[in-house]
Amino acid sequence: MIAEVIVDVAAHPIDRPFDYVVPEKLSALAQPGMRVKVPFGPRKVLGFITKVKETSDFDPNRMKPIHELMDVVPVLNKEMLRMAEWMKVQTVCFEIDALQVMVPAALRAKYEKRFVLNAGLEEVDSRLHPYFGDKPFVRSQDAEDVFGLLKKEMDKGTVIADTNIQQQTAVKKVRMIHISDSLEKLDSVEIRANAKQQLKLMAFMKKNPGLAIESSELQKAAGVTLPTIYSLAEKGAADLSNVETYRDPKMLSEIEKKENLVLTEAQQQAFDAIAQSLNTPRTFLLHGITGSGKTEIYLQTIEQVLKSGKEAIMLVPEISLTPQMTLRFKERFGDMVAVLHSGLSAGEKYDEWRKIQRGEVKVVVGARSAIFAPFENLGLIILDEEHESSYKQDDSPRYHARDMAIWRGEYHNCPVILGSATPSLESYARAQKGVYELLVLEKRARNQPLPAVHIVDMREELRTGNRSMFSVQMADAIRDRLEKGEQTVLFLNKRGYSSFVLCRDCGTVMQCPNCDISLTYHRSSEMMKCHYCGYDERVPHTCPECESEHIRFFGTGTQKVEEELAKLVPEARVLRMDVDTTRNKGAHEKILNAFGEGKADILLGTQMIAKGLDFPNITLVGVLSADTTLHLPDFRAAEKTYQLLTQVSGRAGRDVLPGTVFVQSYTPEHYAITFAKDQLYEPFFDQEMAMRRASGYPPYYYVVNIQFTHEDLMTVSEYARQTVEYLRQHLSDRTLIIGPSASLIARVNNRYRYQCLIKYKKEPKLTEVMQQLIKIYRSEWLKKGATLAIDMNPTSVM
DNA sequence: TCTCCGCCACAG
DNA sequence: TGTGGCGGAGAG
Numbered sequence: 001m002i003a004e005v006i007v008d009v010a011a012h013p014i015d016r017p018f019d020y021v022v023p024e025k026l027s028a029l030a031q032p033g034m035r036v037k038v039p040f041g042p043r044k045v046l047g048f049i050t051k052v053k054e055t056s057d058f059d060p061n062r063m064k065p066i067h068e069l070m071d072v073v074p075v076l077n078k079e080m081l082r083m084a085e086w087m088k089v090q091t092v093c094f095e096i097d098a099l100q101v102m103v104p105a106a107l108r109a110k111y112e113k114r115f116v117l118n119a120g121l122e123e124v125d126s127r128l129h130p131y132f133g134d135k136p137f138v139r140s141q142d143a144e145d146v147f148g149l150l151k152k153e154m155d156k157g158t159v160i161a162d163t164n165i166q167q168q169t170a171v172k173k174v175r176m177i178h179i180s181d182s183l184e185k186l187d188s189v190e191i192r193a194n195a196k197q198q199l200k201l202m203a204f205m206k207k208n209p210g211l212a213i214e215s216s217e218l219q220k221a222a223g224v225t226l227p228t229i230y231s232l233a234e235k236g237a238a239d240l241s242n243v244e245t246y247r248d249p250k251m252l253s254e255i256e257k258k259e260n261l262v263l264t265e266a267q268q269q270a271f272d273a274i275a276q277s278l279n280t281p282r283t284f285l286l287h288g289i290t291g292s293g294k295t296e297i298y299l300q301t302i303e304q305v306l307k308s309g310k311e312a313i314m315l316v317p318e319i320s321l322t323p324q325m326t327l328r329f330k331e332r333f334g335d336m337v338a339v340l341h342s343g344l345s346a347g348e349k350y351d352e353w354r355k356i357q358r359g360e361v362k363v364v365v366g367a368r369s370a371i372f373a374p375f376e377n378l379g380l381i382i383l384d385e386e387h388e389s390s391y392k393q394d395d396s397p398r399y400h401a402r403d404m405a406i407w408r409g410e411y412h413n414c415p416v417i418l419g420s421a422t423p424s425l426e427s428y429a430r431a432q433k434g435v436y437e438l439l440v441l442e443k444r445a446r447n448q449p450l451p452a453v454h455i456v457d458m459r460e461e462l463r464t465g466n467r468s469m470f471s472v473q474m475a476d477a478i479r480d481r482l483e484k485g486e487q488t489v490l491f492l493n494k495r496g497y498s499s500f501v502l503c504r505d506c507g508t509v510m511q512c513p514n515c516d517i518s519l520t521y522h523r524s525s526e527m528m529k530c531h532y533c534g535y536d537e538r539v540p541h542t543c544p545e546c547e548s549e550h551i552r553f554f555g556t557g558t559q560k561v562e563e564e565l566a567k568l569v570p571e572a573r574v575l576r577m578d579v580d581t582t583r584n585k586g587a588h589e590k591i592l593n594a595f596g597e598g599k600a601d602i603l604l605g606t607q608m609i610a611k612g613l614d615f616p617n618i619t620l621v622g623v624l625s626a627d628t629t630l631h632l633p634d635f636r637a638a639e640k641t642y643q644l645l646t647q648v649s650g651r652a653g654r655d656v657l658p659g660t661v662f663v664q665s666y667t668p669e670h671y672a673i674t675f676a677k678d679q680l681y682e683p684f685f686d687q688e689m690a691m692r693r694a695s696g697y698p699p700y701y702y703v704v705n706i707q708f709t710h711e712d713l714m715t716v717s718e719y720a721r722q723t724v725e726y727l728r729q730h731l732s733d734r735t736l737i738i739g740p741s742a743s744l745i746a747r748v749n750n751r752y753r754y755q756c757l758i759k760y761k762k763e764p765k766l767t768e769v770m771q772q773l774i775k776i777y778r779s780e781w782l783k784k785g786a787t788l789a790i791d792m793n794p795t796s797v798m
Numbered sequence: 799t800c801t802c803c804g805c806c807a808c809a810g
Numbered sequence: 811t812g813t814g815g816c817g818g819a820g821a822g
Contacts, residue, residue: 005810011811018810041809042813056810063810163812783806800822806815 001027002056003066006095007040007047008109010396012778015094018047019056021065030066033074033081035107037067043163046070046109048099050081075103075357077374079411086407092770092790093397101397102372106350112164113140115150119158125149137162172347173242177218177229180237181210189235197228205237215240246351258331260303261296270439274301274415278308278379281410285386285431286419288441289679290650291448294419295325298382299332301417302363306336310379310414311362315401317388318342318367323589324614329365340366340373343586368393371401371408378412381405386418386427387643389795398791402427421650421679422643425692428685429699451621451652451659453677455668458625469564474622474662481620482572482601486657488620489613490565490604491648492558493628501528501539505548510540516747521553533749558604561624565602577605607644609651616655623648626665626673633744634796635697638672642684645676696736696759698793704758704766705791706773707743709751710784717742719781719788720754723773727758730769735760744798751787757797 004017020038022030030036034049044067056063076084076099084098091098100108116137121129128149131138143150153159180186186206191198204222213221215229233240263271274284274297288294302312316325318341326339338352338361355361357374364373368391371381383391383405391401402418409416418427418436431438444450456471466472481488500518501510510519512530519528521539529536542549553560558578565574575591582588588608595603596615603609623645630641645663653659665673675684693700706723710716720740727737739756746753760766770790777788 002810007809009809009811014809014811020810038810040812043809045812058810800820802818802820804816804818808813808815809811 001030002053002063003030003036003049004051004053005036005038005047005066006050006099007038008045008096008100009040010094010096012094012774012782015096017050019058019063021060021063022052023065026066026069029069029072031074032078033076035070035075037070037165039064039067044165045111046165048076048096073357075107077376079408080372080374083404083407083411087397087399087404089767090403091397091399091792092767092774093399097397098399101369101393101399102374104346104350104353106346110166112166114138114162114164115140115143115154115159116162117158118160123158124153128153172245172351174245175215176212176241176243177215177233178212178239178241179205179208179210180239183209186237189232189237191232191235197224198232200224201228201232202237205232246355256331257334260300260332261293263296263300264293264443264445266441266443267293267297267445270441271297271300273437273439274417275304277415278304279413280415281413283406283409283416283418283430283436284439285423285427285436286417286439286441287423287428287431287681288419288421289444289450290421290646291444291446291654292421292441293445294384294441295328296445298384298417298419299328301380302382303332305379305414306333306362308379310377311375312364312380312382313370313373313375313378313405314363314365314382314384315370315391315405316365316367316384317390320385322592324592326365329363333363336362338364338366338373340364340370342367368401371404378408379414380417381409381414382417382419384419386420387422387424387639389640392793392795394795396789398794400793422646422681425639425685425688426699428681429689448653448655449658450679451649451661453649453661453663455673455677456662456664457668458664458666468568469561469624470568470622471662471664474664475568477620477660477662478569478572478602478622482569484619486619487595487598487600487615487617488602488622489609489618489648489651490561490602490622490624491609492561492604492606492624493626493644500553502552503543503546503548504550504552506543506546508543508545510544514748514750515745517745521557523553523557523559532745558606561604565604569602572602573600574602574604575600577603577609582608609648613651614654616657618652618654619657619659621648621652621659621661623661623663626663627667630667630670630672632798634798635692635695636796638670638688638691641670641672642676642688645673646679649676649679701736701759701761702763703794703797704760704770705755705794705797706758707753707755707789707791708740708781708786709748709753710786711751713752715784716752716754716786719786720756724756726773726776727756727769730772731758731760731763731765735763755797 001022003020003022005020006017007014030049030052032049032051036047036049037044038047080102084095084102087093087098088095114137117132121132128146131143131146150159154161183206186202186209189202191202201222201224215226218229219225232238270286286294286297298314302314305312329337338355340349340352356364364370383402386402393399405416427436430436454473456473458471461471478488501521510528512519512533512535514535515530515532517530517532519530521528526539527536528539540551543551558576562574562576565572575595577591581591594600598617626641626645629644630637649661652661663673671684671687692698697703708716708720717740724737724740736759737756738759740754743753743755781788
């Protein structure tokens, strides 16, 4: 038997199956979708079997055998293998990347270089002895100071280099103690009279014959230590075994089960439409304003799916994967739910994944990668907040969860629901064309009014002499809520600029030496950091250009706002939520909980607070500057701004108390801001579509972004130029090719960046031309140190 | 003549 | 991508 294997080497010439002989003793086991260890050139690597067959075109004498099977049960099923092939073409990625992304990180290979003894330890240089210790090998990373000595030993042949492939996380096992059920047997065990601990344990055992108990539990219950248990087990009083377990299974029985809410008429209509199509591969766009009760529809639809014996996947953006939200699923579906989020360790994720694979759970709630949940009998896929850009992975494989969802929907003949208050233009356009079925919820579920949104013209504030970052109206409102004991959320639209360090005398802004971007000031550590390459340095006392001592920190970071806020309302308790305060695990959750419990009056934060906040006491939301996302050089700038303002406004007045929103802007007349004021999606859509049509962007055109990097500016611009020329020759006349141009951030980590854009409506040759371009890159530019990245349907072109 | 380093081909 | 082989350059 012969196996086709995709090996774990992400490189263009390797991106194809390699044939291996399946050794006789493995032939009964080997199946597509299993991981294998195979020899590849001089080393061993991990790979996936994608096919087994009896014959090969390859010279049988040169074919090597599979070294080891890593799985007993395939980690990828037929569907996943097919999806990977499709994904490879769709996103222009390596097949191995597509396969790896579908498997939990714990199952991906970890390679460790090490030096292995090939002779007795006494034959090697005695200076190396301490490095080996009593092991027959040293890890390369532990032996950096003695590479020279090791090299000599390798020449002598006493030591050889080797790569060890490790499984990252294994199945967690617990030690179970099975107490003998025969009292006679227990009585027959001899214990010395002075072995007090053993006597104590025996007394416990005699009270509980036949009991199977985890060793840690037994230690607690009997008040003894592990060695005591071992000695009695050896004497035959109990059996020991290792039992597979899951990490930290949360006590689900403690979660109270909740019943369905009664659907409003609009909700019911939407629900019915979906429920009627449960066995059709149809895509629904559920457009419901914030607070219209989309989640309840999801929950009840999932319930229907479960009743028919099928499974469901629910995708949410990572940031809205809050405890509040997961609790809601657990309340409905109990231990049928697996939750996959970034807060889990690799081992915990692996455990959740195994529960899915074994069919122990029926519902998965998770972020982007949960779309690969290995269900066999999928009945429904939901993408909540479908417009979120986090559904698109921004490194290879650059897949969009929405595309994967629709593919799987077709494979399983099941519906896909895309839900949003602010659908992406692509999805809404498709719904209008009838490709997706549009379902609308126009009212909030409990009929609460939408919050009153006031737009504040900050130019006017400047004219009247208010130079602070809070308009008079906003400041008054904040004070008012404070007096009433209601809560305020302040949103700082920070993206695009942040606090930088500037010399007031010569105007020099401190720049990263490796990237064309200014350094960000971090107050807590008194450091300046580059957010692209990680470079950091202390804030200088004098300007490096003019030696002036007038160094100032500029910009509007959340820390700056916090200071201003302290001046405005010194008595207010303020919680700040940004990258700095949420770096630690669980910090995000802690801050939100504290705010929910009323431990603060004001929550101040960046994008990350725009979602999932659902507290009844929030009656004021302030957007400090609506403009920052608006003027980014990106075709989605207006769309993003509209979405953000709508989402943020939706945080106010979700319960009984009515909400008010203030949006401060220097361009208050912009349509993205004026339409967001009253959540007028349709008019916004129409106007934005007109803009897209005029400028040739999605949904009118498909876009491909091709980015080049190289150490040398001239070289990279030349490659980009050649590419554009090549594309112009080989793509159709109606396709637009934009560029080449330097990227917005023209240099990162000392590499210059250039890009070009392809805009097309119909381009049957696209895949072929992209493959051809990769060939040119491989044969000419790669060797010269260039990199090329192709992003199909990018979420942004900056 | 020995050794080191950089480039290149190749991987089943 | 990682590795080992090959050949050129420099040192002794």
